[in-house]
Amino acid sequence: MLKERRVTILQPVVRAHGGRIVKVMGDGVLLEFPSAVNAMSGAIELQRKMQDANAATPEARRIVLRIGINLGDVVIDGGDVYGDGVNIAARLQSLAEPGAIYVSAAIRDQVKRKLALGFDDLGQKSLKNIAEEVHVYRVFYEPGATKDHADKPELPLPARPSIAVLPFTNLSGEAEYDVFTDGLTEDLITDLSRNPGLFVIARHSTFAYKGKSVDVRSIARELGVRYIVEGSARRAAGRVRINVQLIDAVGGDHLWAERFDRNLEDIFGVQDEVTDKIVEALVGRLAESPSRNRPKSLEAYDLCVRGRSLVSAFNSSPEALREAEILLNQAVSIDPEYAEALRWLAFVYWQLWAQSIDPTEENRSRALELARQAVALDENDAANHWFMGFLWANEKRWPESDEEFAAAFTLEPNNADALAVWSEIAALAGRASEAIEMIQRALRLNPHPAGWYYWQLGFAHYAARQYEEAVRILRMEAIYRSPSRRILAASLAQLGRRDEAMREAALFMAMTPKFTITHWASAQPARDPETVQRFIEGYRMAGLPE
Structure with a gap:
């Protein structure tokens, strides 16, 4: 395995960055x-490619690198090099955590204005057999990062206790x-997320x-939080064992850890207990929030979890929606009062209608009825309210929509999806500045979002007549090859870049051949005719069909 990685990853990366392999030393290399x-560009590419290779490898066989980089004088002896310059790099490598890159101040000073990177100042370090202390920095780079995230600044810590829950093992x-x-x-x-005293990172970013x-510590810095929750679960023979720990990623302390051994039927009680203990550790004992509706059947819960995992909000394939429809209908047939399953089923039917997969009036009315049932069965679930509010907006029933969104934000102020969806409704109500603020708040809660967040951000900037910014956002890799191209085409047209606009419009129509401006305008949850007219104007200038 190690030899294969040298041939397939290490050697090509070193060549691509103009370097050379001086020597191999066991499982190390100079x-x-x-x-x-x-050197820095090569090190980052090497770490990323190793991590990509590890993703498809069993954990026990993964190879995780520690890298140290130094700039200094060396002694050349034939093909070999040695001296303090080499020794410092070796000592930095031994200091680094798995997957990390540590550099000396000399390296940091050379690259800080040339590469879009961040650095964690670790201070002066005494290194073995090195006479003077060395100033050491840890490099901030995102494993597997795309160009969309490479130049993001470090996120400041919120005033509230901030927390991210990593996927349990x-x-x-x-x-x-x-x-x-x-x-x-x-x-x-x-x-x-239901606790107003906490700042909680959204699921998409932690996953x-x-x-x-x-x-x-790197994850906490990238997400802009202080606290991390890690855990694991083992399910077997009708029982479940859950291990959870709460870590202060800034101070390095383990604030709380506990193991739960329970019957599988007690899983929802364990969830409540874990939540209460984390909240108590971070903000003290508070008045309990009203509980969400819990399923009466573990089988229904399993089916709902499988169904919701197939449904990526506003971006699901027809096949995934159909599979989710089957699973969620089964969950509801087992537990007809399971509000979350009803909500997700409503979402599936609305998507089938909205994406023109099966645009029947029956699917539209099904979505509305199931969403109403979900709210009635569980008024304490914020997601039930914001989705109902979204459907009411599409029905142009504004007072009901506003009321549902207000209920959602009261119950769950950390709901990033609700903020992102509300931003579009605000933009179409003529409140473009508010829309931009809303989606930016959503992105702070969800720093690694689903692509549709960028669609909403580009949409809001177009509504604000900020066409250059809309173009920049809508050309990001995370969203570019999607139906958002119609907004990109309109933005380019507004900037007078007619040839580019018409090219993007043609690419959009190849993906969405049934699109017409008239149908789009009639289907929008829009309160402000002037904003809708601005989009229509851009679509016409880009050559989209009436």
Whole structure:
């Protein structure tokens, strides 16, 4: 395995950055590069490619690198190099955590204005056999990062206690229980998000780290939080064992850890207990929030968790929606009063109608009826309210929509999806500045979001007549190859870039051949005719059909 990685990953990366392999030393290797920038760029690419390779490898066989980089004089002896310059790099490597890159101040000073990176100042360090202390920095880079995230600044810590719940590890030995374990994580995030005293990172961002060997301190910095929750679950023979720990990623302390051994039927009680103990550790004992509706059947819960895992909000394939429809209908047939399953089923039927997969009036009315049932059965679930509010907006029943969104934000102020959806409704009500603020708040709660967040951000900037910014956002890799191209085409047209606009419009129509401006305008949850007219104007200038 190690030899294969040297041939397939190490050697091509070193060549691509103008370096050379000086020597191999057991499981270590000494590399030389012509500049500090080459060395840093090569090190980051090497870490990313190793992590990509590890993602498809069993954990016990993964190879995780520690990298140290230094700039200094060396002695050349034939093909070998040695001296303090080499020794310092070796000592930095031994200091680094798995997956990390540590550099000397000399390297940091050379690259800080040339590469979009952040650095954690670790201070002066005494290194073995090195006469003087060395100023050491840890490099901030995102494992597997795309160009969309590479230049993001470090996020400041919120005033409230801030927390991210990492995906729990499935220790059951059965891949089928991965969804169950993910469901435990998602439910814990939802329950913590209901507490107004906490700042809670959304599920999509924390699940970006699933299966990756990344130091919790790095994760906390990337997400802009102080506290991290890690856990594992083992499910077997009607019982479940859950291990949970709460970590202060800034101070390095373990604030709380506990193991729960329970009958599987007690799983929802365990979820409540874990939530209460985390909240108590961070903000003290508070008045209990009203509980969400819990399923009466564990089988129904399993089916709902599997169904919701197939439905990526506003971005689901027809096949995933159809499979989710089957699973969620089964969950509801087992437990007809399971509000969350009813809500997700409503979402599926609305998507089938809205995405023109099966645009029947029956699916539209089904979605409305099931969403109403979900709210009636569980008024304490914020997601039931914001989805109902979204449907009322599409029905142009504004007072009911506003009321449902207000209820959602009261119950769960950390709900990033609700903020993102509300931003579009605000933009179409003529409140573009508020829309931008809303989606930016959503992105702070969800720093690694689903692509549709960027769609909403581009939409809001277009509504605000900020066309250059809309173009920049809508050309990001996370969203570019999607139906959002119609907004990109309109933005380019507004800027007078007609050829680019018409090209994007043609690419959009190839994906969405039934689109017409008239149908789009009639279907929008819009209160402000002037904003709708601005979009229509851009679509016409880009050559989209009436």
